[in-house]
Amino acid sequence: MFLNLLTFYTAKIRIFNNNSLGSYYKFLVKYEKEYTIRLSEDEEKVIEFISKKLASGKRIHELELLKRTLQYRHRIIGRLQKHLSEKYHCEMDEHCTENVINMMTNEFPTSAAKKTYAQCVFLKKEQDDYGISDVYGKMLQNPEFCAILEELVDFGISRYKVNYSYHYQDTNLVLYQKYTYEDACRLLNWERNEVPLNIGGYKYDKKTKTFPIFINYDKQDNISDTTKYEDHFVAENRLIAISKSGRSMDSEDVQNFLNATKRGIDVQLFVRKNKDDKISKEFYYLGRVIATGNAKQFVMPNTDKTAVEIEWELETPVREDIYQYIVNE
Template structure:
């Protein structure tokens, strides 16, 4: 039995032949009332002389870590948020031993009773100090707090702890849960434990939502969603609260995080392999709650490439052409965010025959339609005609299907030939099944007659493809919006919070259902843009405008926008003069077909 099987640098599962008798994680243990409820408070750590605590605070200015101002601030918050029971029995985690010793000294000077325990202390002293913390009889010998660095991370059982204070950056989700867990043991006269996490500008702040949620996919949207909704989704009577500055710091950390870092990917893979006792399949990563396997695709091109480089027990060999196709499936095709291409390929591979009734099959099986524009788009994608020229050359082997004279579809002869290799065929089918499962989970609830899903995120390329445009355009050509005359569609892309040196485009929400946006510049109210947006001509009557918004450009990994549905320009365009650029633009009042969901709205508009 162990509470932390995944922290070891060796395969602990092999001792038991990889047979797990029972496994329960934090969320489930809370649901089943096996743990003491907790009230977590993410609190902004103090700024001292304009300096915010970060990962180098102890190196740059150790005196700030142990300053009187910080000590008073921590004690004030500890008293304010309180504890359950007659008196506090607290555990305080610090970054370093000298910090713990100095803080303990200053707490004692203020009338509190504290001690420090480190790895230097023998077992007798540890037991004595813990006994003083938990003893309710000998009042004169009692302790209020124990300061420590890491000896209480695991293996120590003190059920009486009713307050945990974290004065250190999060090292990892596992360590965070271990430290949180010191207060989660049930105890008589303890109804809950209070957890105070003092949050500075730490690089690893993004690990806080990972630890609290138990979601190890390292998906950034999942992290952001948990910061917004954690209080609503934590099981039982536990609660989670972040003050506004703490939220901002965690969001900034999420944006900057390198969640496809190779060290992280290799560690996640190794942990999963230890657990299973074999090389994991692509589906295993999702099934067993490991890292999002698409991060391996993005980093290495494909799971096959990753295994070939890092797994000694992997002995599958593919030709260069097959590897190129596997990479195309891994990085591009299964990320199309549309079912049509994947299902067509899967059926053609399975039945090795032509398909005539493809449209009816999609409607019956997935409840999605396919008009002529969608069909042409699917063909362009599977014949390598949609990408930009550089990508078309890179994946020149990826002409996968052809349409026959009778209207049926069949696999291209070259792709069919490659599929005679069973290893290659199994990889292709595994990727298609994974992609279809992803679509069902994330994109299956399509918005009206489109191939978009409300509140999911899309890149410029995704939007061009899913609007059935003939080519993937450069982002610079699209700008804030672009009108495609063939499909009569006009996607509007907005970076809601602009960089300080950006042109002052004052796009702004008035409410969840009302947006004021600016045109490109220079533009007058008589321009063709205004005609398209306000549908002023007969040929523009059927134009459709769709809204895509991201908070800012700060995310170092994803360049995606939230899809917020169809929008309608109301009233008339208002001419304005752009002082910074000395030219004209016009304002547009947009009404949203569906008012923005409150949590997404709050995230976008918050500073």
């Protein structure tokens, strides 16, 4: 039974990630001749958005918010906060609240990405809370749309409970689960998403004081010498990572890394074996890291650019199977 359920979950997620489909609804329309339900273009886009962005279950907040919208029209955020506290013992601080609102009002994506899901504005401001937006409210008048939405949300909630409910410390992240750049920005409660090019290995978010590091462990031979960093594990709880090129010991990002504890900066580690992995573009989440104080500036090979090598201690040593997968050819 469990294996059948797991296979079903995996198949659905693959459908969601298929660019020519994007949702289980689209799959049924395309391949099931007896499936006669047809949504409007806007309704279809909303189902695609939820399928691609939320139904993986990586965070419960948006899914339970959508549940509230099937029952209520007003005070959605207040109702969500109360429900999360009572059912999941989960509190929403100001950064989390802002992030969830931005996700559900199309304010989280980068400017270019906003156009993709321009219809996906679920909420509107109402005094000191939020209610259902007019466009989304009109969609909810369609019982077929509501049925598809509810089934999709329930699927996401079940995914959350199985795969993403055992949080690491006080985060919304789960050790050894996989996350994209966008997932990390969202689950670290950033006000806006960042495109991977702007992150470039790591990025500090001043508002939340979070500083995720993203490491591609296997480097390609054809990349430039200034990006061919020799990041490597020396043990399950010890990592050597290189700063961006053009950095010195006095650079702000390096100083933030070295003085993170003193400055109240939260440094978290995401690692993937190879960015060209055909199976997954996601990173394993490996928890919080602390700079040991061992750091040295050097000139990058075949360039005149300096960088800084920093030794990190992982708060939680990497699980053996994950560690072996990452470090071995």
